[in-house]
Amino acid sequence: MRFKCVWLFVIMLLLAGCQPSYWVLEKDRIGEGSPDLEIYANYLQMHEDVKGYQIFTISEGKKMVVVSLGRREKDKKLEVSGVKFSPKETIVTVKRKPAPTANEKNPYILIGLDKIEGEFIVQDESGDRFEETDDQQ
Template identity: 80%
Template sequence: MRFKWVWLFVIMLLLAECQSSYWVLEKDRIDEVPDIKSYVKDLQMHDDVKGYQVFTISEGKKMVVVSLGSNDKAKKLEMSDVKFSPKETIVTVTRKPAPKANEKNPYILIGLDKIEGDLIVQDESGDRFEETDDQQ
């Protein structure tokens, strides 16, 4: 009987480690994070801003806002992958055609449980986004 409890505990630990440590916040939930809502509003007014900005949200988790700038307003961003290593966290996004261009500056909201080492934000081709100046 004790052996079953040990196995159950081990399985629970493995499942906890397998949980995704990133997510995409739906844009209709942006009211939940006022600082980010303000930043996104600025992105739409300053549509030449291309890059990413990192915000700390609840419980030390991070939110990465990636924007394409007005040159790519016919595109949208989708989450591709996040890879963690002790030296770096690599966030990869994919550019897709937007069915209708309803944003002056397309963006995506990526939540991360943690950032390990240097943060690299790139597209599917390996082109890196630069961190933006948060003083718009």
């Protein structure tokens, strides 16, 4: 009986490891992702009206999504509420929270994804979608 429980536990761990995942990259580690990320983050601070998201390919084909709020919401910060992966779509949901100190002209978040499948959507908790920016730094 104990042997079966151990195998069941191992199988559950393996299945959990097969699921795509996400992470939030701390801004002080931005240089670890790709040189383009740091350039884009600086661009956002100089172009405060840019609101939306931009996708970057980082190491091993993984993706980094930079979501920005624009200067009208410089007193806010973003957090990830959840990420839903399916063959048809990848949905990233973010929520706005008050920022204890407004130290950015254009608040942004760096969200790493193992992969993107199907339609890609970035939305807030109300379902309002962010548009992909066409701003090139």
